[in-house]
Amino acid sequence: MTGQQNVSSGPADPRFFTRSGPFEAQVLADAAEATLVSPREGNMPTEGYVGIAPLQIAGPQDVSFLDNRRYASLLENTKAGLVIVAPAFADKVPAHCAALVSTAPYLAWSRVARLFHPKTPAKAGIHPSAYIAPTAQVDPNCEIGAFVVIEAGAEVGPDCVIGSHVVVGQGVQLGAGCRIGNHVTLSHAVVGERVIILPGARIGQDGFGFAVGPKGFETVPQLGRVVLEHDVEIGANTTIDRGSVNDTVIGAGSRLDNLVQIGHNARLGRCCIVVSQAGISGSTVLEDFVTVAAQAGLIGHIRIGAKARIGAQCGVMSDVESGADVIGSPAMPFREFFRNVAVLRKLAKKASGSADGGSGKE
Amino acid sequence: MTGQQNVSSGPADPRFFTRSGPFEAQVLADAAEATLVSPREGNMPTEGYVGIAPLQIAGPQDVSFLDNRRYASLLENTKAGLVIVAPAFADKVPAHCAALVSTAPYLAWSRVARLFHPKTPAKAGIHPSAYIAPTAQVDPNCEIGAFVVIEAGAEVGPDCVIGSHVVVGQGVQLGAGCRIGNHVTLSHAVVGERVIILPGARIGQDGFGFAVGPKGFETVPQLGRVVLEHDVEIGANTTIDRGSVNDTVIGAGSRLDNLVQIGHNARLGRCCIVVSQAGISGSTVLEDFVTVAAQAGLIGHIRIGAKARIGAQCGVMSDVESGADVIGSPAMPFREFFRNVAVLRKLAKKASGSADGGSGKE
Amino acid sequence: MTGQQNVSSGPADPRFFTRSGPFEAQVLADAAEATLVSPREGNMPTEGYVGIAPLQIAGPQDVSFLDNRRYASLLENTKAGLVIVAPAFADKVPAHCAALVSTAPYLAWSRVARLFHPKTPAKAGIHPSAYIAPTAQVDPNCEIGAFVVIEAGAEVGPDCVIGSHVVVGQGVQLGAGCRIGNHVTLSHAVVGERVIILPGARIGQDGFGFAVGPKGFETVPQLGRVVLEHDVEIGANTTIDRGSVNDTVIGAGSRLDNLVQIGHNARLGRCCIVVSQAGISGSTVLEDFVTVAAQAGLIGHIRIGAKARIGAQCGVMSDVESGADVIGSPAMPFREFFRNVAVLRKLAKKASGSADGGSGKE
Structure with a gap:
């Protein structure tokens, strides 16, 4: 590692992501269409929750979730203030923790995360370096990046975000709200x-x-x-x-x-x-x-x-x-594939075993 | 599908493709090096054929073809005016249809399609946004796209088409008639x-x-x-x-x-x-x-x-x-691969079958 | 081949690569941390070695190497003046040839090649077509190519080479001495x-x-x-x-x-x-x-x-x-994988063999 520091301070590094909130638990429960269960001990933060974080590093003002059975052991030690879980794990939530119980915990998590970190809308405008053919039609409410090429007869619908260096070829049609990445x-x-x-x-x-x-x-x-x-x-x-x-x-x-x-x-x-x-x-x-x-x-x-x-x-x-x-x-x-794998393994073991046993040689 | 309409109006959407023609059947036969067989019933269109289309949607002025035995059933119901087929399918061509019979039907098809939709030649010119190093040599009869970079000492031969954002690095040589795609x-x-x-x-x-x-x-x-x-x-x-x-x-x-x-x-x-x-x-x-x-x-x-x-x-x-x-x-x-697959399947069935038979359990 | 000439004149075509040297054998030995063995017959070139080349085409002023046992037969016929070899091949080196004997011949080769063809350092400067956001920080000793985009808040450390059309997104950090390729x-x-x-x-x-x-x-x-x-x-x-x-x-x-x-x-x-x-x-x-x-x-x-x-x-x-x-x-x-392969092959041969033997048909 030669001295490099990559200590993760959790998700949503502010250099890269914007952040909304804080949000009260019930607001999050509504967004997630989940059932809010208060902590068995302690209180929920009166100022609301400020963000999302994985179980290991979440604090009392963070929302976390258990998405994969493999990581269930992390749940009992989490310091998170609110945890999204499936019903099967509801009674494993630590006593200090509120819970959002959902039969679709990953979907619930997704919506809560989106609430804290909403998509940035298209910033209407065309970068001065972009080249747009005279016969192309670009909705004025689009964000067009640097060095973009939009060729003759192409049509770009409203609210599109077109990244740097994109080429929209001759006659291509893009509907509303598309997001086209760089290059x-x-x-x-x-x-x-x-x-x-x-x-x-x-x-x-x-x-x-x-x-x-x-x-x-x-x-x-x-x-x-x-x-x-x-x-x-x-x-x-x-x-x-x-x-x-x-x-x-x-x-x-x-x-x-x-x-x-x-x-x-x-x-x-x-x-x-x-x-x-x-x-x-x-x-x-x-x-x-x-x-x-x-x-x-x-x-x-x-x-x-x-x-x-x-x-x-x-x-x-x-x-x-x-x-x-x-x-x-x-x-x-x-089923057939794994049966084949098992049978071949068995036959191969037997073959090498009997060869060994019978002749003393492999 | 949320209401979206993607009805295909056949190949060669005019937003994307240019079109030549119409062409008479014999012209197509010559291009295809195929034998022209007149329809058993009806006539060929006097004004010639206007384009190509798949068997299902082709009309009396379209040329179609049967390229794959799997789709042979489409041939008998086609409304195409002219069909390219291998000799083995010549007698399956509907009575209203002319045929181009070829021992290389896919090649014949390719040449007929190319006749209707020829390659667009290079449009000589350098996009004003391109950067061409002073020591690069670009033939004047090239088409150089937007934001192209051609570095020092590179050589681009005649009739090349260089797409947007291409980078032709230092010293690279391109012969005549190359077409280099975007990026x-x-x-x-x-x-x-x-x-x-x-x-x-x-x-x-x-x-x-x-x-x-x-x-x-x-x-x-x-x-x-x-x-x-x-x-x-x-x-x-x-x-x-x-x-x-x-x-x-x-x-x-x-x-x-x-x-x-x-x-x-x-x-x-x-x-x-x-x-x-x-x-x-x-x-x-x-x-x-x-x-x-x-x-x-x-x-x-x-x-x-x-x-x-x-x-x-x-x-x-x-x-x-x-x-x-x-x-x-x-x-x-x-041959050995598929034999192995078959033998393993048989052995695995036997192994599980005898387990079933012997114990009543799987 | 239609008349095209692609005669390879050896590695390091001067259109693409710079060249240092010549170097005396001992200088190369030091760089390679290898042992120099003089030719059994003849002399080393007094003016030093001028470059590297594969065994087949190397001449008396070239350095070559044997990196792969498969190509050992090329060693005895080489005209190279100096050859890098592992100790096991030291006595196979032709009598006219000096040798650099190394227990890590590929590493030795790498270092010798690098000596003849050093990396070109960053040429400080920003191509006039590049777009750099006002809040981005780019060290002055960087080489920034054509049509580069460096977005808001990004940081590029010293001695970086950023190729044409690269997009360094918002807030991205690059440490010193990075080389980022085109696109x-x-x-x-x-x-x-x-x-x-x-x-x-x-x-x-x-x-x-x-x-x-x-x-x-x-x-x-x-x-x-x-x-x-x-x-x-x-x-x-x-x-x-x-x-x-x-x-x-x-x-x-x-x-x-x-x-x-x-x-x-x-x-x-x-x-x-x-x-x-x-x-x-x-x-x-x-x-x-x-x-x-x-x-x-x-x-x-x-x-x-x-x-x-x-x-x-x-x-x-x-x-x-x-x-x-x-x-x-x-x-x-x-080991298990290759045993399985062998056993299945054997079983499959037996199965088809007995079918042949028993019925006379396949």
Whole structure:
């Protein structure tokens, strides 16, 4: 560590985050749609709570929460003044502590944290260094960062925040309330409302399409678009290719993590989740509420049924039924995968054991 | 979907794509090097065909095609006026439809699509915001985008299109007709003609090289280059490190998809294909016409023979012979991999089955 | 190759690299902390050595080295004047060749190469196109590239080199001697000294956190930071999300390759190595000196003990003990993994062999 000091003073470093409050417990309970339980001993701070903090470092004016059973042991020693917990942990809350009991404690936590640290709204204005083509239409209530490029015919709806160095390509449409991170590239795209794109994502470039010609590969024109429906979120450095003939579509409310690859003509339904470094090949369809875990890969031209869950590093080569849980490469039901692992381990132990036992050699 | 309308009106949205035509059937046949077959019933449109469209939405003035056996059922109901098909499907073409019959239907399709939607040529000119070092040489017939940086001693050949925010580093050479996407970084690189690089690719940065010293890791100077030969295409956010001593070379006509990693000193031959999220470690050699499927990983210092095919998610730890098909981690012949999968499944079923049978419990 | 010439004239192309020297053998030996052995026949060049080159192309005034046993056969035919080798190869050095014998030949090589090609120091100055917020503090001895954005309250220490198009977000701190590559995005980050970040890395964006609400997913505020300790190096297009409550921390001296994903709240200890395309999920802890090979994936909320080594493409679902070597998905000890592979191969061969033998058919 060579003498460097990185003592964490808790979340929400004021250099990076603004802060509202203080808030009284009942205000927090209302925001969280949770039940307020007073401390069994002591009182709640009359001046309210000032912020959120993890169990280990929270003080009497902080709100904390238990989100993961693994960390339950931290609860009994916390000095937090208010703790958000699931009903199962309500009687484990220390006596000095008030509690917000919720059947959805993570959601409750999220809302309380948002109350203390609200999103900063768009600051209307265009940085003087930005380049906006004369035929582009940018709503006056947008925040346009430094060195932004908005090309001919593009349309940016109200209340958008466009980060530094973003390129909004020719004809691209952005709905109201979008937040586009630094260095994002958008082309051939129609984007809904409240869409969030993190830095460095690439949306709308050529798909990977070529035919074998007499002198080498010949590029197949990629003539579709990317459609990002309302409330989609896209992670940093993720790539979404535009369609070749049909559109590539990310359904409303879906969330993609960092470094995800979406091939041309893929169609994701509503509220799908695609975790980091997963890849979905061209023309594959995900119905609604599908989850694809990290580093999983889906071959092209297949269909994943609604609410299916694709495990981490899974290699999916054929259709998956609605509601199925698959893992492994090639993909198989979770149960089968772990049974295979167990059986192989047993057989391998036996094989090496009997080899040892029988011959004295390995 | 919250009311959002994303009705696709077919490919080639005029906000994003220019359009040529109309074209008569014989012109299309010539471009496609395909055989024109008149409709068994009805006539071809005298005014020619106006565009391309998928089978489901094509109309009498559209050209469509059947590229994938999976979608054969769409052919019989299409309203398209002209369909590109392989000989095996020629007699499945509806009676009202003309056909372009080709033994390479995807290539034929590609050329017809290109005829309707030709590449826009470079519009000579330098965006006023670009920064070009005095000693850089940029051919006057290039299109240089906003906020481009071209550093000292760099050379950009004729007819190149350099997107917004591209950095062409010191001394980098670009041949004629290259198209460099937005936000690409190029350094320590020698680039041939007609090379295409999609947005966000990183070419020529330091390789991952360090030695263990007494006080921690010590960086090994990376003194090679990246050489991209003619007609190479590089996907979005792909990373190609420069060599440490020798060059990192991507052979003529090779195509890399998005989010691919190429380590220092790797050498790819001609017309190799590397699909998204695959990684090729340092000093590994691919001979000509090798295919590496998505998410595959190749260890360093190995050699992959010409025309070998590395399957998706494959983990290659040793040399692969020319023409071999391998998959799995560790890599093995396709046939062996799927045999292993089948045998393990059978053994695991038997193991759990006999446990069930024997004890009545699972 | 269509006539293109890519003849490599050896490392350190003068278009891209500066060069010092010549150096006498003893100077090189001192830098390398190696033992100089004179040639058995002939003399060392009186004017010193002028550069480094690989064994195949090095000449009498070049220094070369043997770093990998695979290439030992190149040693006997080299025309290099001086070769760096491990003691085991000292007697294989040709008679005309001087040798630098070192028990750490790669480190010795690194230092010799650095002597010929020293790092260029920061050239103090701010490119006129850069945008620096009035409240940002930039040390006058920094080199700030074109179109850089340094936001309000950010602090950049002395001797930093900030590449073109970098965004240093509000309040971000950079210690002395950092080198930030083109197009890097930094936000919500505290960065130590001598940290190197390659082009396109994304540091400090929102982690992937959301709760299921009544109308879809609700984003959980991400209120932590990213802390990069001294001497950390981060690869191109790598993504490091900031913490949700705690910080995401990369320990001193750690090195991350390209396209790596680090989830929110992850904590890496000192001198960890994470190779390209690997992913570490949220809240996972790596103790010191852990190695994670390419394309490996670690689930969230686990702990990897000091000096553990995670193999390529490994899928780690639970804690790993200090010093352990694991591979496979799910992760298991190296030895067990390769035993499983061998046993399954044997069983599968037997199964298909007996089928063949029994029925004469496959």
